Amino acid sequence: MDEKLVRKIWQDLKSQNGQKFKVLNLIFQGKTTEQIKQNLKIERSNTVRKNYERLSDDFDLPWETPNGSVLRGEKGLRIIGERYQHILRDLDNLYVRRPPLETNCYEAILTPSGFLRIKSPQKMGKTFLVKKILKEVKENKKYTTVDLSLRAEADPKDFDNLKSFFMWLCRTISKKLKLPIQIENDWQDPLSDKLNCTLYFEK
Secondary structure, eight states: OOHHHHHHHHHHHHHHTOHHHHHHHHHHTTOOHHHHHHHHTOSOHHHHHHHHHHHHHHTTOOEEOTTSOEEOHHHHHHHHHHHTHHHHTOHHHHOOOOTTHHHHHHHHHTSTTOOOOOOOOTTSSHHHHHHHHHHHHHHHSOOOOOOOOHHHHOOGGGGSSHHHHHHHHHHHHHHHTTOOOOHHHHOOTTSOHHHHHHHHHHO
């Protein structure tokens, strides 16, 4: 199958954003039938398999392998996913837009003390959505943003207590913003760690 055709079918299915595309996306991520059922809250396995058959038609399956076996349904779709992984690595291709979610997130983050909690299964585009929101805020509103990952950048000792965490937070963000790190001078022990952290950011 031609790469351009795979890309076109993928884009067409993505624009429809129906159940078929969601099933295909999860197949290409290596999810099993049971995992797809749970992820999409589908009650019957037969419903997922019907989507396999419809997607087989979209990709003009069945294929016949050199040994004579016919590939259709889940197996054939998985082979397509493995063969064209370089297309699917592109986050912009994988991310499924869900209006008005993106607009709501963008508006919420612009409100004073705005806070967003984004929750979904793995590989649903949370990281891409956050990066997209921060990029728009930075470009359109000229805000200064910091991309910070607790999992990737913090050490276990940084979570020993509130003081350790708040000092790590202030130190890391100051460094990312290329600002002088003056925590030792500004942290006042008689004050609570929460207040010290707040005052540091205000300053």
